[in-house]
Structures are given as C-alpha cells and as structure tokens.
Amino acid sequence: MSAVARHLVDNDHQRPGPSHDRIKTRGVLVVKALVGRVHGRTIGQRRIQRIAAQLAPLLLPKARVLDVGCGDGLLAARILEARPDLEIVGIDVLARPRAFIPVQLFDGQTIPFDNGSFDAVMFVDVLHHTDDPSILLREARRVSRDVVLIKDHYSDGVGAHLTLRLMDWVGNAPHGVRLPYNYWSRSRWRSAWQQEHLGVSQLTTKLALYPWPLSVLFDRSLHFVAELKVA
Numbered sequence: 001m002s003a004v005a006r007h008l009v010d011n012d013h014q015r016p017g018p019s020h021d022r023i024k025t026r027g028v029l030v031v032k033a034l035v036g037r038v039h040g041r042t043i044g045q046r047r048i049q050r051i052a053a054q055l056a057p058l059l060l061p062k063a064r065v066l067d068v069g070c071g072d073g074l075l076a077a078r079i080l081e082a083r084p085d086l087e088i089v090g091i092d093v094l095a096r097p098r099a100f101i102p103v104q105l106f107d108g109q110t111i112p113f114d115n116g117s118f119d120a121v122m123f124v125d126v127l128h129h130t131d132d133p134s135i136l137l138r139e140a141r142r143v144s145r146d147v148v149l150i151k152d153h154y155s156d157g158v159g160a161h162l163t164l165r166l167m168d169w170v171g172n173a174p175h176g177v178r179l180p181y182n183y184w185s186r187s188r189w190r191s192a193w194q195q196e197h198l199g200v201s202q203l204t205t206k207l208a209l210y211p212w213p214l215s216v217l218f219d220r221s222l223h224f225v226a227e228l229k230v231a
Contacts, residue, residue, distance in 0.1 A: 044171070047209045051124060051151055052078035054207060054225045058149055061085055063119035066143065068111065068136065069093075069126030071175070073101035089118075094176065111139040118144050124151040128168070128182050137196045141230055148198055148228040154205070155183035160222060167218060189226075198228035 052075055059065060062085045067076045070090030077100035080086060090103040091111065106112050108130065111121075121140040127133035127150065140148045155161050164183050172179060184192070193200060203226045210218045 043210065043214075046211065048075050048078055050207055050209050051075060051225070052082065054204070055079055055122065055124075055149055055151070056082040058120075058147070058202065058227050059083060059086060060119050060146060063087070063146075064117070065089070065120045065122060066091065066111070066113065066118045066140075067101070067122045067124070068140065069123060069129070070099075070101065070103060072096040073099045073103060075124055076101045093178075096175075109135050109139070111136070111143050113143050115142050116145045120144060120147045120149060122149045122151075125153075125171075127152050128164075128184070129172075129178055129180065131180060131182065133182070133184070134192050134196065137192060137198065141196050141198060144230050146230060147201075148230065150224075150226045150228065152189075152224060153183050153222050154186050154189070154224060156185050157220065157222075160220075163217060164222060193226075193228055197231040199231060200226060201229045202227040 056079045059079075065076075065086055065088045067073070067088055067090040070076055070092050071094075073088075073090050076088040076090060080088060080101075088101055090099070090101045091106045092103055093106065093108045095103070095105060104112065121144045123136065123140070127136060130136060137148070153164050155164060161181075161183055165181050168179055168181060190200075203224060205221045205224045207223045207225065208215065208219065209223060
C-alpha cells in the first residue's frame with residue numbers, strides 16, 4: 001500500500017462515524033434535559049413566583065393583557081392566581097406540549113392583533129432572544145392602550161455578559177429556545193424606550209430571583225422590571 005493510500009485509510013479510521021454522532025447528539029440532549037429539570041426544581045419556580053409578584057400589582061383592574069413569548073404560560077397563570085380579574089392571552093414562536101393559558105403562534109416580529117387591542121403587553125425575558133428588540137417594542141406600543149411591562153437584563157459590569165449567557169443557556173437550551181445572547185446596557189435600553197415613545201413610570205432591579213449564595217453571582221443588578229407608559 002502506498003503512503004498516500006495508508007494516510008487516507010488511517011484518516012478514515014479516525015473519522016467519527018454516524019453512530020458516534022448519534023451518541024454525541026443523544027448525550028447533549030440528555031445533559032440539556034437534566035439541566036432543565038434541575039433548574040426548574042431549584043430556581044425556576046422561585047423565579048416565576050418573584051416575577052409574578054412584581055408584575056401583578058402593575059396591571060390595571062380587569063385589564064386585558066398580552067404575554068409575548070409566554071412559553072407554557074406558567075408565569076401568566078401565577079399572575080392570574082393573584083389577579084383573577086385579569087384576562088391574559090399569550091403568543092410565542094414555539095408551541096409547548098402543555099400551556100396554562102391560550103397561546104397563539106406568531107412570526108416573532110409582527111404581533112397578530114389590531115392597534116390598541118390590549119391594556120398591557122408583557123415581555124418577560126423575551127427581548128434578548130431577538131436580533132432587534134426595537135421591532136417588538138414598536139409592535140407592543142401599537143397594540144397596547146396603556147403600558148408595556150418588561151422583565152429583562154442589564155449587561156453592565158464585569159463579567160455580566162458571560163454570566164447572562166450561562167443563565168440563558170441553563171434556563172432555555174433544554175426547551176429549544178433561540179439564544180442570540182443579545183443583552184443591552186442600561187443606556188441602550190433607555191435610548192430604545194425613548195425612541196419608541198415609551199416613558200418609564202417604574203423601574204426596579206431588586207428582584208431577589210436567586211437564593212443565597214447564588215444571588216451573589218446571578219442577581220447583582222443584572223435583572224430589571226420596567227413599567228413603560230404608552231405616550
């Protein structure tokens with residue numbers, strides 16, 4: 001056998017085959033599933049309860065609310081437990097096997113409702129999953145009669161972007177959620193709100209989403225809830 005032929009044979013033996021790829025893919029899926037299960041049991045429920053407690057008092061009595069990127073609607077369900085007077089409708093780009101509220105699919109850019117259809121529009125850890133959050137902010141302003149509520153992240157500070165990427169992967173990769181890791185600074189958020197004529201009426205970074213000692217790394221001032229008034 002020539003040296004060239006021997007080199008090709010050796011490379012072919014070293015190249016992973018289809019079975020290797022299947023095992024690797026299966027392993028990644030198992031890891032994602034385990035991470036999602038652990039996160040859901042240890043952090044996910046606490047996060048949902050804390051965010052629901054922040055958002056529920058900001059909504060008008062008997063308000064009609066649109067939850068954009070609602071996932072399975074569990075957060076909306078928790079808000080409804082505290083505020084049964086509300087009506088909450090959800091839209092998302094992914095269909096979950098089980099949903100706690102009515103959910104309609106949409107294309108991720110155009111909200112499929114007429115102007116002024118809702119009293120409030122909510123984005124809970126959704127806008128950083130888009131390439132340009134301004135598109136959905138503009139759409140929210142169009143369909144909301146009163147307020148736009150946002151729970152999202154600030155990327156300011158040492159290591160903030162890497163920390164947010166880790167949290168995002170742990171919380172969303174198991175569900176197949178798109179992860180562009182598009183985190184904005186405080187100043188960029190403010191600029192976008194001004195551009196879309198959304199006035200800040202309330203804003204807090206004190207959410208306490210994580211128990212100690214995880215809070216030292218994952219809370220800091222990385223999270224915010226903002227109530228924006230439609231001009």
